[in-house]
Amino acid sequence: MSQATSTTTDPAVDRDAAALYEALSDLIRVYQFRDRDRICCHDISVTQCYALESLARRGPLTLNELAAELYLDKSTVSRVVNTIERKKLLRRRPHKQDRRAVQLEITSAGRRLQEVIRADIEERERRLIADFDPAARKALIDLVGRLAQAAKERVSTASGTCCSLD
Amino acid sequence: MSQATSTTTDPAVDRDAAALYEALSDLIRVYQFRDRDRICCHDISVTQCYALESLARRGPLTLNELAAELYLDKSTVSRVVNTIERKKLLRRRPHKQDRRAVQLEITSAGRRLQEVIRADIEERERRLIADFDPAARKALIDLVGRLAQAAKERVSTASGTCCSLD
DNA sequence: GCTTTATAGTTGGTAGTAACAACTAAGGAC
DNA sequence: GTCCTTAGTTGTTACTACCAACTATAAAGC
Numbered sequence: 001m002s003q004a005t006s007t008t009t010d011p012a013v014d015r016d017a018a019a020l021y022e023a024l025s026d027l028i029r030v031y032q033f034r035d036r037d038r039i040c041c042h043d044i045s046v047t048q049c050y051a052l053e054s055l056a057r058r059g060p061l062t063l064n065e066l067a068a069e070l071y072l073d074k075s076t077v078s079r080v081v082n083t084i085e086r087k088k089l090l091r092r093r094p095h096k097q098d099r100r101a102v103q104l105e106i107t108s109a110g111r112r113l114q115e116v117i118r119a120d121i122e123e124r125e126r127r128l129i130a131d132f133d134p135a136a137r138k139a140l141i142d143l144v145g146r147l148a149q150a151a152k153e154r155v156s157t158a159s160g161t162c163c164s165l166d
Numbered sequence: 167m168s169q170a171t172s173t174t175t176d177p178a179v180d181r182d183a184a185a186l187y188e189a190l191s192d193l194i195r196v197y198q199f200r201d202r203d204r205i206c207c208h209d210i211s212v213t214q215c216y217a218l219e220s221l222a223r224r225g226p227l228t229l230n231e232l233a234a235e236l237y238l239d240k241s242t243v244s245r246v247v248n249t250i251e252r253k254k255l256l257r258r259r260p261h262k263q264d265r266r267a268v269q270l271e272i273t274s275a276g277r278r279l280q281e282v283i284r285a286d287i288e289e290r291e292r293r294l295i296a297d298f299d300p301a302a303r304k305a306l307i308d309l310v311g312r313l314a315q316a317a318k319e320r321v322s323t324a325s326g327t328c329c330s331l332d
Numbered sequence: 333g334c335t336t337t338a339t340a341g342t343t344g345g346t347a348g349t350a351a352c353a354a355c356t357a358a359g360g361a362c
Numbered sequence: 363g364t365c366c367t368t369a370g371t372t373g374t375t376a377c378t379a380c381c382a383a384c385t386a387t388a389a390a391g392c
Binding site: 010012013014016017018019020021023024025026027028029030031032033034050053070071118121122123125126128129130131132134136137138139140141143144145146147148150151152 | 295
Binding site: 211213214238239241242245246249264265266267 | 376377378379380381382385386387388
Protein backbone atom coordinates (compact mmCIF):
# COMPACT_ATOMS: atom_id res chain seq x y z
CA MET A 1 0.00 0.00 0.00
CA SER A 2 2.07 2.89 -1.21
CA GLN A 3 1.09 6.53 -1.38
CA ALA A 4 0.44 6.21 -5.09
CA THR A 5 -2.87 4.42 -4.92
CA SER A 6 -4.78 7.07 -6.80
CA THR A 7 -2.77 7.01 -10.01
CA THR A 8 0.24 4.84 -10.49
CA THR A 9 3.13 6.32 -12.34
CA ASP A 10 4.86 2.99 -12.80
CA PRO A 11 4.48 2.16 -16.51
CA ALA A 12 4.89 -1.57 -15.77
CA VAL A 13 1.82 -1.49 -13.57
CA ASP A 14 -0.10 0.39 -16.24
CA ARG A 15 0.83 -2.17 -18.84
CA ASP A 16 -0.06 -5.03 -16.54
CA ALA A 17 -3.36 -3.43 -15.64
CA ALA A 18 -4.29 -3.21 -19.31
CA ALA A 19 -3.24 -6.79 -19.91
CA LEU A 20 -5.15 -8.01 -16.92
CA TYR A 21 -8.20 -6.11 -18.03
CA GLU A 22 -8.10 -7.89 -21.36
CA ALA A 23 -7.45 -11.31 -19.92
CA LEU A 24 -10.07 -11.02 -17.22
CA SER A 25 -12.84 -9.70 -19.39
CA ASP A 26 -12.16 -12.51 -21.79
CA LEU A 27 -12.21 -15.06 -19.04
CA ILE A 28 -15.34 -13.73 -17.48
CA ARG A 29 -17.18 -13.65 -20.77
CA VAL A 30 -16.35 -17.25 -21.56
CA TYR A 31 -17.10 -18.36 -18.04
CA GLN A 32 -20.42 -16.62 -17.97
CA PHE A 33 -21.36 -18.34 -21.16
CA ARG A 34 -20.15 -21.70 -20.01
CA ASP A 35 -22.00 -21.41 -16.72
CA ARG A 36 -25.14 -20.26 -18.44
CA ASP A 37 -24.96 -23.26 -20.65
CA ARG A 38 -24.03 -25.67 -17.93
CA ILE A 39 -26.54 -24.52 -15.38
CA CYS A 40 -29.53 -23.81 -17.58
CA CYS A 41 -29.91 -27.42 -18.56
CA HIS A 42 -30.83 -28.15 -14.97
CA ASP A 43 -33.75 -25.78 -15.42
CA ILE A 44 -32.24 -23.11 -13.23
CA SER A 45 -30.55 -19.82 -14.03
CA VAL A 46 -27.07 -18.67 -13.12
CA THR A 47 -28.31 -16.22 -10.51
CA GLN A 48 -30.57 -18.85 -9.01
CA CYS A 49 -27.65 -21.20 -8.82
CA TYR A 50 -25.47 -18.60 -7.11
CA ALA A 51 -28.23 -18.12 -4.57
CA LEU A 52 -28.46 -21.83 -3.88
CA GLU A 53 -24.72 -22.03 -3.60
CA SER A 54 -24.59 -19.24 -1.06
CA LEU A 55 -27.21 -20.96 1.04
CA ALA A 56 -25.43 -24.28 0.75
CA ARG A 57 -22.13 -22.76 1.78
CA ARG A 58 -23.26 -20.34 4.43
CA GLY A 59 -26.32 -22.02 5.88
CA PRO A 60 -29.66 -20.26 6.40
CA LEU A 61 -29.61 -16.57 5.58
CA THR A 62 -32.08 -13.73 5.69
CA LEU A 63 -33.08 -12.14 2.45
CA ASN A 64 -30.94 -9.10 3.11
CA GLU A 65 -27.92 -11.22 3.89
CA LEU A 66 -28.38 -13.16 0.70
CA ALA A 67 -28.74 -9.93 -1.27
CA ALA A 68 -25.46 -8.68 0.17
CA GLU A 69 -23.80 -11.99 -0.65
CA LEU A 70 -24.94 -11.78 -4.27
CA TYR A 71 -24.40 -8.04 -4.66
CA LEU A 72 -28.01 -7.63 -5.71
CA ASP A 73 -30.89 -5.43 -4.67
CA LYS A 74 -33.19 -7.02 -2.13
CA SER A 75 -36.15 -6.65 -4.49
CA THR A 76 -34.33 -8.65 -7.11
CA VAL A 77 -33.42 -11.30 -4.59
CA SER A 78 -36.96 -11.46 -3.30
CA ARG A 79 -38.13 -12.39 -6.78
CA VAL A 80 -35.28 -14.77 -7.41
CA VAL A 81 -36.17 -16.48 -4.15
CA ASN A 82 -39.78 -16.73 -5.28
CA THR A 83 -38.73 -18.61 -8.36
CA ILE A 84 -36.44 -20.98 -6.52
CA GLU A 85 -39.02 -21.56 -3.86
CA ARG A 86 -41.60 -22.46 -6.49
CA LYS A 87 -39.18 -25.14 -7.62
CA LYS A 88 -38.99 -26.38 -4.04
CA LEU A 89 -35.25 -25.86 -3.87
CA LEU A 90 -35.46 -23.60 -0.85
CA ARG A 91 -37.89 -22.64 1.89
CA ARG A 92 -38.86 -19.35 3.48
CA ARG A 93 -39.16 -19.78 7.22
CA PRO A 94 -40.16 -17.23 9.82
CA HIS A 95 -37.16 -15.83 11.60
CA LYS A 96 -36.81 -16.83 15.23
CA GLN A 97 -35.90 -13.45 16.71
CA ASP A 98 -37.26 -11.02 14.17
CA ARG A 99 -40.76 -11.43 12.84
CA ARG A 100 -40.09 -9.06 9.96
CA ALA A 101 -37.32 -11.23 8.60
CA VAL A 102 -37.34 -14.56 6.83
CA GLN A 103 -34.88 -17.41 7.09
CA LEU A 104 -33.99 -18.82 3.72
CA GLU A 105 -33.12 -22.48 3.90
CA ILE A 106 -31.99 -24.73 1.13
CA THR A 107 -34.04 -27.93 0.86
CA SER A 108 -32.49 -31.33 0.36
CA ALA A 109 -33.58 -31.24 -3.27
CA GLY A 110 -31.86 -27.88 -3.56
CA ARG A 111 -28.72 -29.21 -2.01
CA ARG A 112 -28.70 -32.20 -4.29
CA LEU A 113 -29.13 -30.05 -7.37
CA GLN A 114 -26.44 -27.67 -6.22
CA GLU A 115 -24.10 -30.58 -5.70
CA VAL A 116 -24.72 -31.91 -9.18
CA ILE A 117 -24.04 -28.55 -10.76
CA ARG A 118 -20.96 -27.96 -8.66
CA ALA A 119 -19.57 -31.37 -9.52
CA ASP A 120 -20.30 -30.74 -13.15
CA ILE A 121 -18.49 -27.42 -13.24
CA GLU A 122 -15.64 -28.74 -11.14
CA GLU A 123 -15.14 -31.52 -13.63
CA ARG A 124 -14.66 -28.92 -16.35
CA GLU A 125 -12.34 -26.98 -14.09
CA ARG A 126 -10.34 -30.13 -13.50
CA ARG A 127 -9.86 -30.72 -17.19
CA LEU A 128 -8.82 -27.14 -17.71
CA ILE A 129 -6.13 -27.15 -15.08
CA ALA A 130 -4.98 -30.71 -15.62
CA ASP A 131 -2.62 -29.38 -18.28
CA PHE A 132 -1.06 -26.89 -15.87
CA ASP A 133 1.79 -28.04 -13.73
CA PRO A 134 1.15 -28.16 -9.97
CA ALA A 135 3.13 -25.01 -9.19
CA ALA A 136 1.23 -23.01 -11.80
CA ARG A 137 -2.06 -24.35 -10.48
CA LYS A 138 -1.18 -23.31 -7.00
CA ALA A 139 -0.10 -19.87 -8.13
CA LEU A 140 -3.26 -19.41 -10.15
CA ILE A 141 -5.57 -20.34 -7.32
CA ASP A 142 -3.69 -18.18 -4.91
CA LEU A 143 -3.65 -15.18 -7.19
CA VAL A 144 -7.26 -15.44 -8.25
CA GLY A 145 -8.21 -15.73 -4.62
CA ARG A 146 -6.22 -12.64 -3.71
CA LEU A 147 -7.69 -10.76 -6.62
CA ALA A 148 -11.21 -11.69 -5.61
CA GLN A 149 -10.49 -10.67 -2.05
CA ALA A 150 -9.02 -7.36 -3.09
CA ALA A 151 -11.91 -6.65 -5.43
CA LYS A 152 -14.35 -7.55 -2.69
CA GLU A 153 -12.76 -5.12 -0.29
CA ARG A 154 -12.83 -2.35 -2.84
CA VAL A 155 -16.47 -2.99 -3.55
CA SER A 156 -17.57 -3.00 0.03
CA THR A 157 -15.67 0.15 0.95
CA ALA A 158 -16.55 2.05 -2.18
CA SER A 159 -20.08 0.73 -2.00
CA GLY A 160 -23.25 2.69 -2.11
CA THR A 161 -23.90 4.88 -5.06
CA CYS A 162 -22.72 4.39 -8.54
CA CYS A 163 -19.85 6.60 -9.62
CA SER A 164 -19.13 7.76 -6.13
CA LEU A 165 -15.60 6.72 -7.07
CA ASP A 166 -13.19 5.84 -4.31
CA MET B 167 -2.14 -33.79 -22.06
CA SER B 168 -2.32 -37.14 -20.40
CA GLN B 169 -4.71 -39.95 -21.11
CA ALA B 170 -6.74 -39.11 -18.05
CA THR B 171 -8.64 -36.13 -19.37
CA SER B 172 -12.07 -37.59 -18.69
CA THR B 173 -11.71 -38.13 -14.97
CA THR B 174 -8.56 -37.29 -13.18
CA THR B 175 -7.46 -39.63 -10.50
CA ASP B 176 -4.88 -37.25 -9.15
CA PRO B 177 -6.30 -36.01 -5.84
CA ALA B 178 -4.18 -32.86 -6.06
CA VAL B 179 -5.93 -31.88 -9.27
CA ASP B 180 -9.30 -32.57 -7.70
CA ARG B 181 -8.50 -30.39 -4.75
CA ASP B 182 -7.19 -27.63 -6.98
CA ALA B 183 -10.23 -27.82 -9.19
CA ALA B 184 -12.49 -27.32 -6.19
CA ALA B 185 -10.38 -24.44 -4.94
CA LEU B 186 -10.32 -22.81 -8.33
CA TYR B 187 -14.06 -23.19 -8.64
CA GLU B 188 -14.53 -21.33 -5.37
CA ALA B 189 -12.06 -18.62 -6.16
CA LEU B 190 -13.30 -18.05 -9.66
CA SER B 191 -16.98 -17.94 -8.87
CA ASP B 192 -16.20 -15.46 -6.15
CA LEU B 193 -14.15 -13.35 -8.48
CA ILE B 194 -16.69 -13.43 -11.24
CA ARG B 195 -19.51 -12.47 -8.92
CA VAL B 196 -17.64 -9.47 -7.58
CA TYR B 197 -16.49 -8.46 -11.01
CA GLN B 198 -19.93 -8.68 -12.50
CA PHE B 199 -21.19 -6.46 -9.77
CA ARG B 200 -18.37 -4.03 -10.06
CA ASP B 201 -18.73 -3.81 -13.82
CA ARG B 202 -22.47 -3.39 -13.52
CA ASP B 203 -21.91 -0.56 -11.14
CA ARG B 204 -19.10 0.99 -13.09
CA ILE B 205 -20.65 0.77 -16.49
CA CYS B 206 -24.25 1.53 -15.69
CA CYS B 207 -23.45 5.06 -14.59
CA HIS B 208 -22.48 5.79 -18.18
CA ASP B 209 -26.03 4.88 -19.11
CA ILE B 210 -25.02 1.65 -20.78
CA SER B 211 -25.28 -1.96 -19.68
CA VAL B 212 -22.54 -4.53 -19.27
CA THR B 213 -23.56 -6.47 -22.36
CA GLN B 214 -23.77 -3.29 -24.36
CA CYS B 215 -20.32 -2.37 -23.21
CA TYR B 216 -18.93 -5.77 -24.20
CA ALA B 217 -20.43 -5.29 -27.63
CA LEU B 218 -18.82 -1.88 -28.01
CA GLU B 219 -15.55 -3.26 -26.81
CA SER B 220 -15.60 -6.05 -29.35
CA LEU B 221 -16.27 -3.60 -32.14
CA ALA B 222 -13.54 -1.29 -30.89
CA ARG B 223 -11.05 -4.12 -30.68
CA ARG B 224 -11.94 -6.07 -33.77
CA GLY B 225 -13.21 -3.42 -36.15
CA PRO B 226 -16.50 -3.68 -38.06
CA LEU B 227 -18.30 -6.99 -37.63
CA THR B 228 -21.46 -8.53 -38.93
CA LEU B 229 -24.19 -9.30 -36.46
CA ASN B 230 -23.41 -13.00 -36.52
CA GLU B 231 -19.75 -12.38 -35.90
CA LEU B 232 -20.56 -10.17 -32.96
CA ALA B 233 -22.94 -12.78 -31.58
CA ALA B 234 -20.20 -15.39 -31.76
CA GLU B 235 -17.79 -13.02 -30.08
CA LEU B 236 -20.19 -12.43 -27.21
CA TYR B 237 -21.43 -16.02 -26.98
CA LEU B 238 -24.99 -14.79 -27.42
CA ASP B 239 -27.89 -15.67 -29.68
CA LYS B 240 -28.15 -13.50 -32.76
CA SER B 241 -31.65 -12.39 -31.77
CA THR B 242 -30.33 -11.12 -28.48
CA VAL B 243 -27.52 -9.30 -30.22
CA SER B 244 -29.90 -7.79 -32.74
CA ARG B 245 -31.81 -6.19 -29.89
CA VAL B 246 -28.71 -5.16 -28.01
CA VAL B 247 -27.49 -3.50 -31.19
CA ASN B 248 -30.82 -1.70 -31.50
CA THR B 249 -30.35 -0.19 -28.09
CA ILE B 250 -26.79 0.86 -28.71
CA GLU B 251 -27.66 2.25 -32.11
CA ARG B 252 -30.42 4.34 -30.59
CA LYS B 253 -27.76 5.87 -28.37
CA LYS B 254 -25.71 6.60 -31.50
CA LEU B 255 -22.77 4.57 -30.25
CA LEU B 256 -22.71 2.35 -33.31
CA ARG B 257 -24.05 2.27 -36.87
CA ARG B 258 -25.61 -0.46 -38.99
CA ARG B 259 -24.24 -0.25 -42.52
CA PRO B 260 -25.10 -2.38 -45.51
CA HIS B 261 -22.50 -5.05 -46.13
CA LYS B 262 -20.43 -4.62 -49.26
CA GLN B 263 -20.49 -8.18 -50.56
CA ASP B 264 -23.59 -9.62 -48.96
CA ARG B 265 -26.81 -7.68 -49.05
CA ARG B 266 -28.35 -9.85 -46.34
CA ALA B 267 -25.69 -8.90 -43.84
CA VAL B 268 -25.01 -5.72 -41.91
CA GLN B 269 -21.72 -4.17 -40.94
CA LEU B 270 -21.71 -2.97 -37.40
CA GLU B 271 -19.41 -0.03 -36.89
CA ILE B 272 -18.63 1.79 -33.71
CA THR B 273 -19.10 5.56 -33.98
CA SER B 274 -16.62 8.04 -32.63
CA ALA B 275 -18.95 8.72 -29.72
CA GLY B 276 -19.03 4.98 -29.08
CA ARG B 277 -15.29 4.76 -29.17
CA ARG B 278 -14.92 7.67 -26.81
CA LEU B 279 -17.36 6.16 -24.33
CA GLN B 280 -15.67 2.80 -24.55
CA GLU B 281 -12.34 4.44 -23.89
CA VAL B 282 -13.64 6.19 -20.81
CA ILE B 283 -15.09 2.99 -19.40
CA ARG B 284 -11.97 1.01 -20.19
CA ALA B 285 -9.76 3.60 -18.55
CA ASP B 286 -12.03 3.64 -15.57
CA ILE B 287 -11.92 -0.11 -15.08
CA GLU B 288 -8.22 -0.26 -15.81
CA GLU B 289 -7.63 2.27 -13.09
CA ARG B 290 -9.32 -0.08 -10.64
CA GLU B 291 -7.32 -2.98 -12.01
CA ARG B 292 -4.17 -0.97 -11.48
CA ARG B 293 -4.95 -0.34 -7.86
CA LEU B 294 -5.73 -3.98 -7.31
CA ILE B 295 -2.48 -5.26 -8.70
CA ALA B 296 -0.30 -2.44 -7.43
CA ASP B 297 0.11 -4.39 -4.22
CA PHE B 298 1.34 -7.46 -6.06
CA ASP B 299 4.98 -7.77 -6.86
CA PRO B 300 5.93 -7.69 -10.56
CA ALA B 301 6.57 -11.43 -10.82
CA ALA B 302 3.21 -12.26 -9.29
CA ARG B 303 1.51 -9.81 -11.64
CA LYS B 304 3.14 -11.40 -14.61
CA ALA B 305 2.21 -14.88 -13.46
CA LEU B 306 -1.37 -13.83 -12.83
CA ILE B 307 -1.83 -12.29 -16.25
CA ASP B 308 -0.24 -15.23 -17.95
CA LEU B 309 -2.29 -17.78 -16.07
CA VAL B 310 -5.59 -15.99 -16.44
CA GLY B 311 -4.88 -15.66 -20.14
CA ARG B 312 -4.14 -19.35 -20.46
CA LEU B 313 -7.23 -20.24 -18.52
CA ALA B 314 -9.40 -18.04 -20.71
CA GLN B 315 -7.85 -19.56 -23.78
CA ALA B 316 -8.38 -23.10 -22.55
CA ALA B 317 -11.96 -22.35 -21.57
CA LYS B 318 -12.57 -20.78 -24.96
CA GLU B 319 -11.32 -23.85 -26.76
CA ARG B 320 -13.48 -26.13 -24.67
CA VAL B 321 -16.51 -24.00 -25.33
CA SER B 322 -16.08 -23.87 -29.05
CA THR B 323 -15.40 -27.59 -29.43
CA ALA B 324 -18.02 -28.79 -26.99
CA SER B 325 -20.43 -26.21 -28.35
CA GLY B 326 -23.88 -26.76 -29.69
CA THR B 327 -26.43 -28.17 -27.38
CA CYS B 328 -26.56 -27.82 -23.70
CA CYS B 329 -25.50 -30.89 -21.75
CA SER B 330 -24.13 -32.60 -24.80
CA LEU B 331 -21.11 -33.29 -22.60
CA ASP B 332 -18.25 -34.68 -24.57
C1' DG C 333 -32.05 -19.85 -65.41
C1' DC C 334 -34.93 -21.53 -62.08
C1' DT C 335 -35.86 -24.19 -58.19
C1' DT C 336 -34.26 -25.85 -53.75
C1' DT C 337 -31.56 -25.10 -49.77
C1' DA C 338 -28.91 -22.45 -46.74
C1' DT C 339 -27.71 -18.25 -44.38
C1' DA C 340 -28.24 -13.22 -42.27
C1' DG C 341 -30.94 -10.74 -39.70
C1' DT C 342 -35.47 -9.32 -37.59
C1' DT C 343 -39.59 -9.98 -34.92
C1' DG C 344 -42.87 -12.51 -31.69
C1' DG C 345 -43.25 -14.66 -27.49
C1' DT C 346 -41.86 -15.93 -22.89
C1' DA C 347 -39.19 -15.91 -18.66
C1' DG C 348 -35.89 -14.04 -15.88
C1' DT C 349 -32.63 -10.15 -14.21
C1' DA C 350 -32.09 -5.87 -12.16
C1' DA C 351 -32.78 -1.39 -10.61
C1' DC C 352 -35.53 2.39 -8.00
C1' DA C 353 -39.51 3.82 -5.60
C1' DA C 354 -43.43 3.15 -2.82
C1' DC C 355 -45.43 0.39 0.36
C1' DT C 356 -46.57 -2.87 4.72
C1' DA C 357 -45.25 -4.75 8.91
C1' DA C 358 -42.40 -5.18 12.76
C1' DG C 359 -38.66 -3.63 15.88
C1' DG C 360 -36.37 -0.11 18.66
C1' DA C 361 -35.68 4.59 20.82
C1' DC C 362 -37.40 8.01 23.66
C1' DG D 363 -47.16 5.38 22.59
C1' DT D 364 -45.40 8.17 18.84
C1' DC D 365 -41.31 8.40 15.71
C1' DC D 366 -37.70 6.41 13.14
C1' DT D 367 -35.53 2.55 11.27
C1' DT D 368 -35.26 -1.84 9.10
C1' DA D 369 -36.97 -6.37 6.51
C1' DG D 370 -39.34 -7.71 2.79
C1' DT D 371 -42.77 -7.28 -0.94
C1' DT D 372 -44.86 -5.24 -4.91
C1' DG D 373 -45.21 -1.82 -8.93
C1' DT D 374 -42.81 -0.23 -12.73
C1' DT D 375 -39.51 0.01 -16.30
C1' DA D 376 -35.80 -1.56 -19.19
C1' DC D 377 -32.79 -5.01 -20.61
C1' DT D 378 -31.07 -9.94 -21.24
C1' DA D 379 -31.68 -14.19 -23.31
C1' DC D 380 -33.61 -18.01 -25.37
C1' DC D 381 -36.34 -20.52 -29.18
C1' DA D 382 -39.23 -20.35 -33.08
C1' DA D 383 -41.11 -18.23 -37.05
C1' DC D 384 -40.40 -15.11 -40.55
C1' DT D 385 -38.25 -12.17 -44.73
C1' DA D 386 -34.74 -11.39 -47.87
C1' DT D 387 -30.70 -12.64 -50.10
C1' DA D 388 -27.14 -15.96 -51.56
C1' DA D 389 -25.49 -20.32 -53.17
C1' DA D 390 -26.18 -25.09 -55.05
C1' DG D 391 -28.34 -28.38 -57.82
C1' DC D 392 -29.97 -29.62 -62.10
